[in-house]
Amino acid sequence: MNKIIEKKQLSENVFMMKLEAPLIARARRPGQFIILMVEEEFGERIPLTISDADPEEGWIQIIFQTVGATTMKLSAKDVGDSIAAVLGPLGRPTSIRGLNGEKPGRVVCVGGGIGVAPMYPIAQALKAAGNDLTIIMGARSKELFVMLDEMRALAGDKLILMTDDGSAGRKGVVTVPLKELCEKGEVDEVITIGPPIMMKFTALTTKPFGVKTVASLNTIMIDGTGMCGGCRVTVGGKTRFVCVDGPEFDAHEVDWDVMFKRMGTFKPEEAEAKEHVCRSGIFGKGVSK
Amino acid sequence: MTPKERMAIPPQEMPQQEPAVRAHNMKEVALGYTREQAMKEASRCLNCPTKPCMQGCPVAINIPGFLAKASEGDFAGALSIIKETSLLPAVCGRVCPQEKQCQKFCTMGKILKDINKAVAIGRVERFCADLARETGAEPAVERAPRSGRKIAVIGSGPASITCAADCAKAGHDVTMFEAFHKCGGVLVFGIPEFRLPKTIVQHEVDNLKKLGVRIETNYCVGRTRKVSELVKEDGFDAVFVGTGAGLPKFMNIDGENLSGVFSANEYLTRANLMKAYWEGKADTPFWHGRKVAVLGGGNVAMDASRMALRLGAEKVYLIYRRSEVEMPARIEEIHHAKEEGVEFRTLQNAKRILGDDTGKVCAIECLKYELGEPDASGRRSPVEIPGSEFTLDVDTVVVAVGNASNPLIPATTDGLEVNKRGNIVVDPETNMSSIPGVFAGGDIVLGAATVILAMGEGRRAAKGINEYLRSK
Numbered sequence: 001m002n003k004i005i006e007k008k009q010l011s012e013n014v015f016m017m018k019l020e021a022p023l024i025a026r027a028r029r030p031g032q033f034i035i036l037m038v039e040e041e042f043g044e045r046i047p048l049t050i051s052d053a054d055p056e057e058g059w060i061q062i063i064f065q066t067v068g069a070t071t072m073k074l075s076a077k078d079v080g081d082s083i084a085a086v087l088g089p090l091g092r093p094t095s096i097r098g099l100n101g102e103k104p105g106r107v108v109c110v111g112g113g114i115g116v117a118p119m120y121p122i123a124q125a126l127k128a129a130g131n132d133l134t135i136i137m138g139a140r141s142k143e144l145f146v147m148l149d150e151m152r153a154l155a156g157d158k159l160i161l162m163t164d165d166g167s168a169g170r171k172g173v174v175t176v177p178l179k180e181l182c183e184k185g186e187v188d189e190v191i192t193i194g195p196p197i198m199m200k201f202t203a204l205t206t207k208p209f210g211v212k213t214v215a216s217l218n219t220i221m222i223d224g225t226g227m228c229g230g231c232r233v234t235v236g237g238k239t240r241f242v243c244v245d246g247p248e249f250d251a252h253e254v255d256w257d258v259m260f261k262r263m264g265t266f267k268p269e270e271a272e273a274k275e276h277v278c279r280s281g282i283f284g285k286g287v288s289k
Numbered sequence: 290m291t292p293k294e295r296m297a298i299p300p301q302e303m304p305q306q307e308p309a310v311r312a313h314n315m316k317e318v319a320l321g322y323t324r325e326q327a328m329k330e331a332s333r334c335l336n337c338p339t340k341p342c343m344q345g346c347p348v349a350i351n352i353p354g355f356l357a358k359a360s361e362g363d364f365a366g367a368l369s370i371i372k373e374t375s376l377l378p379a380v381c382g383r384v385c386p387q388e389k390q391c392q393k394f395c396t397m398g399k400i401l402k403d404i405n406k407a408v409a410i411g412r413v414e415r416f417c418a419d420l421a422r423e424t425g426a427e428p429a430v431e432r433a434p435r436s437g438r439k440i441a442v443i444g445s446g447p448a449s450i451t452c453a454a455d456c457a458k459a460g461h462d463v464t465m466f467e468a469f470h471k472c473g474g475v476l477v478f479g480i481p482e483f484r485l486p487k488t489i490v491q492h493e494v495d496n497l498k499k500l501g502v503r504i505e506t507n508y509c510v511g512r513t514r515k516v517s518e519l520v521k522e523d524g525f526d527a528v529f530v531g532t533g534a535g536l537p538k539f540m541n542i543d544g545e546n547l548s549g550v551f552s553a554n555e556y557l558t559r560a561n562l563m564k565a566y567w568e569g570k571a572d573t574p575f576w577h578g579r580k581v582a583v584l585g586g587g588n589v590a591m592d593a594s595r596m597a598l599r600l601g602a603e604k605v606y607l608i609y610r611r612s613e614v615e616m617p618a619r620i621e622e623i624h625h626a627k628e629e630g631v632e633f634r635t636l637q638n639a640k641r642i643l644g645d646d647t648g649k650v651c652a653i654e655c656l657k658y659e660l661g662e663p664d665a666s667g668r669r670s671p672v673e674i675p676g677s678e679f680t681l682d683v684d685t686v687v688v689a690v691g692n693a694s695n696p697l698i699p700a701t702t703d704g705l706e707v708n709k710r711g712n713i714v715v716d717p718e719t720n721m722s723s724i725p726g727v728f729a730g731g732d733i734v735l736g737a738a739t740v741i742l743a744m745g746e747g748r749r750a751a752k753g754i755n756e757y758l759r760s761k
Contacts, residue, residue, distance in 0.1 A: 023513050032512075040470055042564055044572035069572040085470045085507040222558050222573075225468050225509055226695050227478070227535035229552035239539055239546060244696055258546050261648025265548040269574035 001082040013066045015075050022058030024088045030121040031094030035224040038073045040084040046070045047221045049118030063117035069273035090224045091247045094122050098129030105188030107131045112138045112194025119193050134158040138174035142167035175205040182209040203251035215251035217242045234258045300406050301330040308628040312598045315482045327416040331359035333408045341394035348374045348745045368417040376451045379489045382415025386619045433460035441525040443510045446474025447740045448731025449531035451747030457500040468509040478562040511701035527726045527754045534692035534732035544642030549650035553593045553689035578685025580604045582653050585689030586616035593687045594631040605631045610638035610671040652680050692737045719753030
């Protein structure tokens with residue numbers, strides 16, 4: 001059981017929570033994730049990223065969007081409530097430039113939507129390792145940005161905001177400024193986390209420039225320890241498991257189209273489950289989904 | 290009773306649910322002997338002086354000994370004999386491939402020239418264990434005085450359950466770590482309810498708790514804490530790694546990553562552990578295929594095929610590249626699958642999986658095979674027949690071609706020696722790994738094997754741990 005010690009609704013469908021999880025808070029490294037269950041008996045196991053943690057106070061922070069039954073039920077929990085299970089930290093930690101044998105360099109973090117949340121600990125570590133950091137954040141609209149202040153504190157004037165509607169920063173997609181930076185020859189490495197379509201186009205943008213690009217994938221999982229193979233993706237023509245081989249892979253080698261399709265495996269069920277949870281009354285009357 | 294009289298007793302049939310009924314429910318298929326049946330079946334044992342059956346048992350249970358007790362109706366006495374060497378008779382009675390082990394060597398089967406007419410050792414074993422569990426008459430377990438030593442057991446499948454129980458009985462303070470939210474390993478995520486009811490596994494886990502074993506679920510050793518941290522910082526004097534063969538193999542054919550293609554582990558975990566069969570209650574989604582192809586010929590392939598039927602599939606093909614004789618599955622599971630309506634397609638193998646434009650499975654292309662010369666496994670090797678391709682319309686493919694060893698512990702434990710297949714290398718006498726104080730057993734050492742072998746390994750490792758601690 002893990003207690004919720006803080007909760008904040010960041011936008012219509014996005015929530016932040018801090019969960020009591022002392023061992024995970026201590027062990028987690030940038031790039032790692034958790035598997036969470038809201039209820040034990042009939043609950044589902046879903047992977048979620050870690051956006052921050054405090055080993056002293058023993059909490060981890062998650063930022064999630066309501067997409068299916070479990071995230072809906074989680075969003076209905078309040079401070080003081082406990083959730084059934086949190087397993088982690090899972091996956092291989094990010095290989096941080098400057099600490100992995102490569103010299104520090106000019107690293108661009110490209111985050112879309114709530115993909116910015118797991119980018120935060122990675123960006124922190126990159127900066128601490130002496131890299132010259134640029135952060136590009138994309139969202140549909142201004143109010144959908146998460147962790148904006150934290151990212152600004154890390155990147156300063158090298159924070160580039162992109163919105164679909166022009167409500168903040170420049171109007172357009174994240175690949176526009178990324179391409180400009182690549183053209184100027186100012187990029188040694190790119191890390192991208194966000195919607196698969198954004199990561200695909202990030203990879204396509206950097207490929208002609210031969211810039212090393214790493215994508216962090218968040219696929220369907222059950223156990224998170226290599227047992228089920230539900231998370232598998234095709235990378236460089238080979239089947240790899242996101243949970244034990246990843247979650248980070250060479251973005252130029254990922255077969256994005258296969259991944260998109262696999263991510264859609266349970267789309268109809270997810271939509272139905274979300275609808276079902278909304279109608280079940282756990283949110284009380286008058287709360288929209 | 291004379292041998293002649295014993296031979297005249299007809300083999301006792303196992304009462305079971307009707308195929309047409311059970312193919313649509315999750316309840317156990319084989320219902321178990323009655324008391325009279327168990328006594329009659331046990332009376333068929335000829336009590337051969339050479340005890341050939343014992344040679345076939347991986348843990349050398351005193352089979353004629355327990356059958357003699359059972360034939361007299363002394364089932365508690367029979368169970369005590371079984372428990373001298375086996376910790377999980379209710380499980381092994383159900384899932385052991387008896388026709389390849391004890392019953393293979395049974396003289397009765399040889400005389401009657403039919404292995405199916407050998408003494409049904411497993412069924413009597415199961416009866417003894419079930420009776421004791423259901424009547425609360427299990428033999429009391431003695432626990433040695435507390436040793437003050439701490440043992441970490443990683444994983445909670447059959448090897449770990451056995452090692453934990455034996456270490457606890459020896460007086461050690463045992464903590465079992467499980468990454469899932471429930472204990473039992475393959476017994477709860479893999480083997481379906483209709484073959485091994487979860488209550489039986491839970492009962493064994495409860496027995497561990499009674500022995501004082503502490504259980505930490507949702508704890509992934511290697512990630513939450515490393516093995517070295519358990520030893521150096523958390524004060525564990527010895528560690529047992531029983532993490533199993535949990536890394537599903539795929540066929541490496543085109544289309545294997547389409548939506549609707551699952552490893553048997555994923556398919557069965559959704560259905561079993563996550564209870565996806567409980568529609569409307571379970572949050573875990575399930576892929577309700579109408580036409581399902583299952584690839585493989587082992588117990589897991591049988592489980593997946595039969596699970597597909599229970600979850601509403603209209604047609605289930607079991608595709609296996611050798612012939613039925615070479616199938617590694619238990620004979621009983623093969624019979625049950627056929628009775629329930631699984632269509633066996635032997636000497637055929639998947640060549641590629643075809644998808645529609647949304648990335649979902651729509652068909653499977655197969656090749657026909659014939660049997661050639663025996664291969665390294667001693668079985669006749671399947672040889673493809675060129676140009677024999679044909680297609681089956683399916684919307685689901687379940688790959689059940691085995692598991693490789695799970696890489697998590699080896700990858701996060703410095704100095705732990707593994708072989709080229711990723712199995713942990715251990716001393717065959719003590720099950721100690723290349724790291725002093727770190728032991729391993731079960732499928733993580735053997736590669737994918739059986740429950741009873743895993744149990745035997747757990748027991749040997751516990752002995753190894755006790756000796757190691759005495760010498761320290």
